[in-house]
Amino acid sequence: xxxxxxxxxxxxxxxxxxxxxxxxxxxxxxxxxxxxxxxxxxxxxxxxxxxxxxxxxxxxxxxxxxxxxxxxxxxxxxxxxxxxxxxxxxxxxxxxxxxxxxxxxxxxxx
Amino acid sequence: xxxxxxxxxxxxxxxxxxxxxxxxxxxxxxxxxxxxxxxxxxxxxxxxxxxxxxxxxxxxxxxxxxxxxxxxxxxxxxxxxxxxxxxxxxxxxxxxxxxxxxxxxxxxxxxx
Numbered sequence: 001x002x003x004x005x006x007x008x009x010x011x012x013x014x015x016x017x018x019x020x021x022x023x024x025x026x027x028x029x030x031x032x033x034x035x036x037x038x039x040x041x042x043x044x045x046x047x048x049x050x051x052x053x054x055x056x057x058x059x060x061x062x063x064x065x066x067x068x069x070x071x072x073x074x075x076x077x078x079x080x081x082x083x084x085x086x087x088x089x090x091x092x093x094x095x096x097x098x099x100x101x102x103x104x105x106x107x108x109x110x
Numbered sequence: 111x112x113x114x115x116x117x118x119x120x121x122x123x124x125x126x127x128x129x130x131x132x133x134x135x136x137x138x139x140x141x142x143x144x145x146x147x148x149x150x151x152x153x154x155x156x157x158x159x160x161x162x163x164x165x166x167x168x169x170x171x172x173x174x175x176x177x178x179x180x181x182x183x184x185x186x187x188x189x190x191x192x193x194x195x196x197x198x199x200x201x202x203x204x205x206x207x208x209x210x211x212x213x214x215x216x217x218x219x220x221x222x
Contacts (some may be wrong), residue, residue, distance in 0.1 A: 004152070033210070042114075042201065042213040043153070088152045096166035098143070098211070100152030 004089045004101030012107040019076040021104040023089030024069075032065055033090045034074050037103070043088065046074075081110045112136070114214035116202050122220045123192055131187040131217045135204030142185050143211060144177055145201040153201055159185060192221045 004025045013019050023032070031050045035043040049056045049065045049072065056063045062075040076083055086103040093099070115134045123129050135142050140161055145153035155169040162182040170176070174192075179185040189196055199218050203211035 031209075035213075042215045043203075043211075045210040045212070048209060090152075096158040096160075097155045097169065099155065100145075102150075103152050 004091055004099055006087070006089060006101040006104045008104060009102070010105045010107070012109065013079055015079060015081055015108050015110050017079055019079050019083070019106055019108070021074050021087055021106070023072045023074070023101055025072075025089070025091045025099070025101075026070065027093050029067070029091045030094050031092050032063075032072050033092075033098075034061075034063060034072075035088045035090060035100075037086045037088065039085070046087075076106075079106075079108045081108050084108045114202055114204055114212050116200075116214040116217050118217060119215065120218045120220075122222065124222050125192060125194060127192050127221075129189050129192055129219065131189075131200050131219070133185045133187070133202030133204075133214060135183065135185070135202070136212055137183075139204035139206055139212070140182070141205045141207065142179060143203045143205075144185070144187050145203065147199045147201055147216070156187070156200075189219075192219075194221050197221045 004023050006023050033048045034046045037043045047058045047063050049063050060077045065072045086105050088100050088103045090098045090100045117132045142159040144156040147153045157177045158166040159179045174190045177187045197220050199216040201216045203213045205211045
């Protein structure tokens with residue numbers, strides 16, 4: 001079974017708006033990563049946040065991590081049509097496996 | 111430089127047949143992962159290689175699935191006696207350590 005669960009399952013916003021998606025997980029982690037998957041294509045790594053970090057930025061992306069609540073959020077600011085994709089969180093619990101969530105499908109309307 | 115490549119991109123087979131899916135990781139990446147992704151789901155871990163050895167194969171669903179990486183580079187995922195439930199996109203990823211994974215485009219397997 002997958003450890004991560006994203007919500008919402010689907011999100012539709014206007015171009016220029018901000019998009020926020022959340023990820024919850026079940027066990028303690030070493031780090032959490034966010035990936036993007038465009039329709040019919042492979043996954044692309046966006047950002048990694050370690051368990052001892054609370055917030056991280058990369059361009060228009062902002063990730064937060066709350067280990068007490070076992071949750072993370074991904075914020076995309078000033079969204080663009082090209083941001084339309086599915087977004088997945090992946091957790092590393094210290095073993096060799098990465099657990100991916102079920103994903104949030106983001107649609108940015110031009 | 112070249113990314114992770116997977117062949118074939120699509121594979122259609124009949125129930126009960128044997129299939130092999132190939133992954134060429136990024137040169138120098140010692141870690142290699144196989145995942146399976148069903149429609150509307152996230153990738154599901156199958157197996158992890160560190161070098162030539164299968165460091166963790168706990169995600170393989172049953173003994174019909176097997177993977178090898180004989181020279182620590184190219185890997186082959188082998189599925190025997192395929193079943194309709196094996197239909198999915200099989201993703202390969204490589205990395206240096208347990209950090210950013212670089213994914214291939216996947217092989218879409220359809221079992222009729």
